[in-house]
Amino acid sequence: MSASNVAIAVRIRPESKIEREKKHPIIISRVSEDMLFFDPEPSSYHGANNVVAMVHGKQCPVNRRYKNLSFQFDSVLENATNKQVYQATAQKMLGPVFDGINATVFAYGATGAGKTFTMMGEPSQNIEGVMMLTMEEVFARIAASADTKRIKVVVSYIEIYNEQIHDLLAPPVKGKARVLDLREDPAKGMTIAGLSEETPEKLADVISIIARGTANRTQFSTAANQQSSRSHAVFQVRIEQCDRTAAITEPMLVSKLSLIDLAGSERACRTQNKGIRLIEGANINRSLLTLGSCINALCKPPTNGRRQYVPYRNSKLTRLLKDSLGGSCRTCMIANISPSGYNYQDTLNTLNYANRAKEIKTTATRNVVTVKHSAVEHQRIIKDLQLENMQLKNTIAELKAEVERLRAAPPVPLETKRVCMDETEVEEDADVSMFSHTSELKEDTPARGPMPAMRRPAGEQARPATVGGMMPSMSRNETPAMVVRASVGSVRPSTSVAMAPPTGSVAPKSAAGRGMRGDQEKLDARKRKLAEYLDRKKQAKKQAQNGGQPPRSARAAPMGENARPMSARTKNVRFTDNVKENATNRPAPVVSLNLKFDELTKIHSGLKPTRRVVPRRSGFQNA
Numbered sequence: 271m272s273a274s275n276v277a278i279a280v281r282i283r284p285e286s287k288i289e290r291e292k293k294h295p296i297i298i299s300r301v302s303e304d305m306l307f308f309d310p311e312p313s314s315y316h317g318a319n320n321v322v323a324m325v326h327g328k329q330c331p332v333n334r335r336y337k338n339l340s341f342q343f344d345s346v347l348e349n350a351t352n353k354q355v356y357q358a359t360a361q362k363m364l365g366p367v368f369d370g371i372n373a374t375v376f377a378y379g380a381t382g383a384g385k386t387f388t389m390m391g392e393p394s395q396n397i398e399g400v401m402m403l404t405m406e407e408v409f410a411r412i413a414a415s416a417d418t419k420r421i422k423v424v425v426s427y428i429e430i431y432n433e434q435i436h437d438l439l440a441p442p443v444k445g446k447a448r449v450l451d452l453r454e455d456p457a458k459g460m461t462i463a464g465l466s467e468e469t470p471e472k473l474a475d476v477i478s479i480i481a482r483g484t485a486n487r488t489q490f491s492t493a494a495n496q497q498s499s500r501s502h503a504v505f506q507v508r509i510e511q512c513d514r515t516a517a518i519t520e521p522m523l524v525s526k527l528s529l530i531d532l533a534g535s536e537r538a539c540r541t542q543n544k545g546i547r548l549i550e551g552a553n554i555n556r557s558l559l560t561l562g563s564c565i566n567a568l569c570k571p572p573t574n575g576r577r578q579y580v581p582y583r584n585s586k587l588t589r590l591l592k593d594s595l596g597g598s599c600r601t602c603m604i605a606n607i608s609p610s611g612y613n614y615q616d617t618l619n620t621l622n623y624a625n626r627a628k629e630i631k632t633t634a635t636r637n638v639v640t641v642k643h644s645a646v647e648h649q650r651i652i653k654d655l656q657l658e659n660m661q662l663k664n665t666i667a668e669l670k671a672e673v674e675r676l677r678a679a680p681p682v683p684l685e686t687k688r689v690c691m692d693e694t695e696v697e698e699d700a701d702v703s704m705f706s707h708t709s710e711l712k713e714d715t716p717a718r719g720p721m722p723a724m725r726r727p728a729g730e731q732a733r734p735a736t737v738g739g740m741m742p743s744m745s746r747n748e749t750p751a752m753v754v755r756a757s758v759g760s761v762r763p764s765t766s767v768a769m770a771p772p773t774g775s776v777a778p779k780s781a782a783g784r785g786m787r788g789d790q791e792k793l794d795a796r797k798r799k800l801a802e803y804l805d806r807k808k809q810a811k812k813q814a815q816n817g818g819q820p821p822r823s824a825r826a827a828p829m830g831e832n833a834r835p836m837s838a839r840t841k842n843v844r845f846t847d848n849v850k851e852n853a854t855n856r857p858a859p860v861v862s863l864n865l866k867f868d869e870l871t872k873i874h875s876g877l878k879p880t881r882r883v884v885p886r887r888s889g890f891q892n893a
C-alpha cells in the first residue's frame with residue numbers, strides 16, 4: 271500500500287479567436303515546467319500615469335492591482351500537443367494500472383477551456399486525445415506480455431447528465447438513453463447496475479466504441495463554446511490479468527482505469543443559456559461544487575482523530591469518483607485553463623481548485639482476487655489453450671516446410687565466388703581454349719541464380735575467410751567480381767582469372783562504375799590476348815593431327831600420380847563457395863556438379879600451366 275498525492279497537470283490552451291478579437295490581456299505566465307503566475311505584474315510600463323502596460327505583448331491597465339499569484343503543480347503545459355499532455359499524465363498511471371492498482375484521469379476546467387479537446391482529441395483533424403493514446407499503449411503493453419499473461423480488457427462508457435447516469439454504449443430506447451443506477455458494493459466499490467460492457471480485442475475496436483459512445487453524448491452549442499459538453503463523460507477500462515498457466519484457482523489482478531471528461535463550470539451571464547440549457551448548467555455547477563467540497567474536506571487534517579466528513583453522496587459525480595479521490599486509487603487531474611483575461615475568474619477558480627486537490631492523498635492498493643474457475647470457465651480455458659496449441663503446431667509445421675524448401679533450393683545467389691576444380695578429376699589431354707573455359711563458366715552462372723556449392727581442392731591451404739561473400743582484400747562496396755581458380759595435376763600451378771560481374775548484374779553508374787568500365791576494358795584486352803593464344807594452340811593441334819607434332823607449349827601437362835581415372839561420359843567437378851566461408855571459418859557445404867565430359871574437357875583444356883592472371887580487386891564497385 272502506498273500513499274501518494276493527486277497529481278495535477280495544468281494545460282494552458284492557445285487563445286481562441288474570440289479572445290484574440292476582444293483583445294484581453296494574457297493573465298497566465300508559465301515560468302517553468304511546473305510553475306505559473308496568475309495575473310502577473312506588468313513587466314514594463316509606458317508612461318507615468320498611462321493606463322497601459324505590456325503583458326505578453328498586450329496592453330493592460332496599470333491602475334489596478336495585480337494578483338501576481340504563483341502556483342506550483344506537477345506539470346504546467348503550454349503550447350503542448352495532446353501526446354505531451356498524455357505523457358505527463360495518463361501514461362504515468364499505466365504502470366500502476368498494470369500492477370493491479372485503480373487509476374483515474376480527469377479533465378477539469380471552465381466551459382471552453384479545452385477538456386474535451388484534451389481527452390477526446392479532434393477526430394476531424396486526426397488529433398488523438400488522451401483516451402485514445404492511453405488505449406494505444408494499453409494494447410501495446412498487452413501485446414508485449416502476451417507470451418506470459420492472459421489479459422482481458424473490458425470497457426464501458428457512461429455520461430452523467432442532469433444527475434442521471436446514461437449508458438452510452440446501449441442503444442437508446444425510443445430515442446432516450448438507458449438510465450442506470452449506482453450501487454455501492456463492499457467488495458467491488460462503486461458499481462453501476464446493468465451497465466453494458468464490451469471487450470475490445472484491438473485498438474480499432476476501441477476507436478469504434480468511443481466513436482459510438484461519443485455520438486450518444488449530450489452536446490449542445492452555447493455562447494461560450496460551439497460544442498459544449500452538457501454532461502460528465504466517464505470511459506472505464508477494466509484490465510484483468512492472470513498468468514498463462516491455467517490452474518483451477520489462480521490469482522488475478524483486476525484494475526480499473528477511469529478516463530473522465532467533466533462538463534465545464536459555467537456562468538449563465540457568459541453562456542446566455544435559457545430553459546433546458548440553463549437547467550443543465552445548474553446541474554453541472556452543482557456537481558462540480560460538490561466535487562470542490564469533497565476536495566476541501568479531503569484536504570483538511572483530521573480533528574480529534576476523526577476525518578472530515580466528505581459529502582460524496584451529494585452528487586452522482588462525487589459518488590462515482592469516491593474511490594478516485596479518497597480511496598485506493600492513483601489520481602491525476604488535468605486542469606484546463608485559457609490564457610486570456612477574458613476568462614479571468616474561471617481560470618482563477620480552476621487554479622484554486624487544482625491547488626487544493628494536489629493536497630489530497632490517496633492510498634493505492636493492488637487488487638488481487640483469487641479466481642476459482644467454474645467448470646464452464648475451466649473448459650473455456652482448456653479450449654483456449656487447445657486452440658493456441660493448434661495454432662502453434664501449424665506455425666511449427668509451416669516453419670519446418672519452409673526449412674525443407676530452403677534446404678532443397680539451390681544456395682543463395684552469390685556475388686563473389688571462387689571456383690576450384692579438383693585436380694584429380696580433370697582429364698589430362700583435353701585441349702580447348704582457356705577463353706572458352708572462362709566464358710563457359712561465366713555464361714553458366716546466372717547473376718542472381720543458383721551457384722554450385724564448392725569444396726576446396728585436396729591439399730590446398732585453407733584460404734582466409736571471406737566476409738559477406740567477398741575476397742578478404744575487397745572492400746564491402748566492391749562489385750562482386752568472379753574469381754575462377756583452377757589447378758590441374760601437380761605440375762600445374764593454380765590459375766586465377768578475374769572475370770566480369772555475373773550476367774544481369776546492374777551496371778554501376780558512379781565514379782566507381784567508371785572504374786569498373788576501365789577494368790572491363792582491361793579484362794576484354796586480356797580475353798582478346800587469350801583468344802589469340804588459343805587460336806595459335808588450335809592451329810598447332812590441327813597441325814599435329816595432320817601428322818606434325820604440336821608445339822610443346824600447346825600440349826597439356828601429364829596427370830598427377832594420384833589422379834583417378836576419368837569416367838566414360840561425366841565427371842564430378844566440385845566447387846568451393848567462398849561466400850559460405852564466412853568470418854567464422856565454417857567449412858563450406860559441398861555439392862557435386864555433374865558436368866558432361868565435353869564440358870569438362872573444355873574446362874580442363876582451358877587451364878594454362880604457367881599463366882597467372884591476378885584479379886584486379888578494387889575495380890568493380892557497387893553503384
Ligand SMILES: Nc1ncnc2c1ncn2[C@@H]1O[C@H](COP(=O)(O)OP(=O)(O)OP(=O)(O)O)[C@@H](O)[C@H]1O
Nearest residue numbers: 283380381382383384385386387495498499533534
Ligand atoms: N490545446 C488546444 N489547441 C487548440 N485548440 C484547442 C485546444 N484546447 C481547446 N481547443 C479548442 O477550443 C474549443 C473549446 O474546447 P473544448 O470543447 O475542448 O472545451 P471544453 O472545456 O470541453 O468545453 P465544455 O466544457 O463546454 O465542453 C474547441 O474549439 C477546441 O478545438
